[in-house]
Amino acid sequence: MLTALITGGAGFIGANFILLARNNQWLNVINLDKLTYASNLQNLAELQNDNYYHLVQGDIGNIELVTYLLEQYQPNAIINFAAESHVDRSILNPQKFIQTNVLGTFYLLEASRFYWQKLSSQRQQQFRFLHVSTDEVYGSLNLKDPAFREDTPYAPNSPYAASKAASDHFVRAYYHTYGLPTLTTNCSNNYGMRQFPEKLIPLTILNAIDGKPLPIYGDGQNIRDWLYVIDHCKAIYLVLQQGKMGETYNIGGLNEQTNLSVVEKICAILDELVPKPDFSYSSLMTFVKDRPGHDRRYAIDCNKIKRDLGWQPQENFDSGLLKTVQWYLNNFDWVNQVRSGAYQNWLKQNYENRKS
Structure with a gap:
């Protein structure tokens, strides 16, 4: 088995990827994670006795630490999931996004370049640096x-999207300037198990169960393409194995939904799974002041990865959403652990001043 240094592996997508990688024996894993608010070691508790999984707490911006890990474990690949990823947080505090997404990626690339340049010719050809990015770098689409x-062309509209766009450009530059064998994936909105509950789907599920308002920005007609996280993880591994060096692959779920429709579908599922007499969860829906610079629509054309690598999503939105709601209902120990005081403070800061 090959060995991969995976950054941000205790977060939502990274943890799901690592679990798949170890359960399917794809990779030996070194997980470098800063263990910020969105990280959760409970995500990876089942690997605590796995001798081929190692967790290291640290920052991708610490070039000395990254250099040490590369020399110590001699990985064949680096998969960079590490990122600040929530648009609302980037509006409130953009500096953290520059620090992690731009400077952090730069230092990770530098350490990778120095490591790669010292490898044998055979190992250089085998090495991969895979950078996980977002469709938000492309900006916003009109309905048609x-x-x-x-x-x-890139046209980011939020500090988050701008920081990811910058990191994508650095990854591209290191391939064209230094020959570092890089790959970039740009994905649509992920959903599924183990997602931190600041994002729309888990926030809606948990607020509904608690009888709290379900906030919907603006008119609720903003459209996103929803990608089930397991489909995304399988696509990443396929790109790692078969992707062409220096290329970008868009990964989408082919499931465009308005935010209003997403919330309505969650309410309908909860009405079936957790019914209450003379009550519908949809009565909790509350329209609030829109997010600044809120992109109207995202949609991914993933014909390239389908044509070149044979990947396409396996989960449709209705089946994936049902699995997601059921997971949160069945894992309240996980939910209670991540709902810390810091999370509650952020909810208050972000939503308190948004009038219905």
Whole structure:
């Protein structure tokens, strides 16, 4: 088995990827994670006795630490999940996004370049640096615009999207300037188990169960393409194995939904799974002041990865959403652990001044 240094592996997508990688014996894993608010070691508790999984707490911006780990474990690949990823947080505190997403990626690339340049010719050809990014770098679409392609010009509209766009450009530059064998994936909105409950789907599920308002920005007609996290993880591994060096691959769920429709579907599922007499969870829906710079629509054209690598999503939105709601209902120990005081403070800060 190959060995991979995976950054941000205790977060939502990274943890799901690591569990798949170890359970399917894809990779030996070194997980470098800063263990910030969105990280959760409970995500990976089942691997605590796995001799081929190692957790290291640290920052991708610590080039000395990254250099040490590369020399110590001699990985064949680096998969960079580490990122600040919530648009609302980037509006409130953009500096953290520059620090992690831009500078952190730069230092990770530098350490990787120095490591790669010292490898034998055979190991250099085997090495991969895979950078996980977002469709938000492409900006916003109108209702009838064609979906984002890999050659769509970048037009980020939030500090988060701008920071990810910058990191994507650095990854591209290190391939073209230094020959570092890089790959970039740009994905649509992920959903599924183990997602930190600041994002729309888990926030809606948990607020509904608690009888709290279900906040919907603006008119609720903002459209996102929803990608089930397990489909995404399988696509990443396929790109790692078979992707062409220096290329970008868009990964989408082919499931465009308005935010209003997503909330309504969650309410309908909860009405079935956790019914209350003479009550519908949809009565909790509350329209609030829109987010600044809120992109109207995202959509991913993933024909390239389908054509070149044979990947396409296996989960449709209704089946994936049902699995997701059931997971949160069945894992309240996990939910209670992540709902810390810091999370509650952020909810208050972000939503308190948004009038219905």
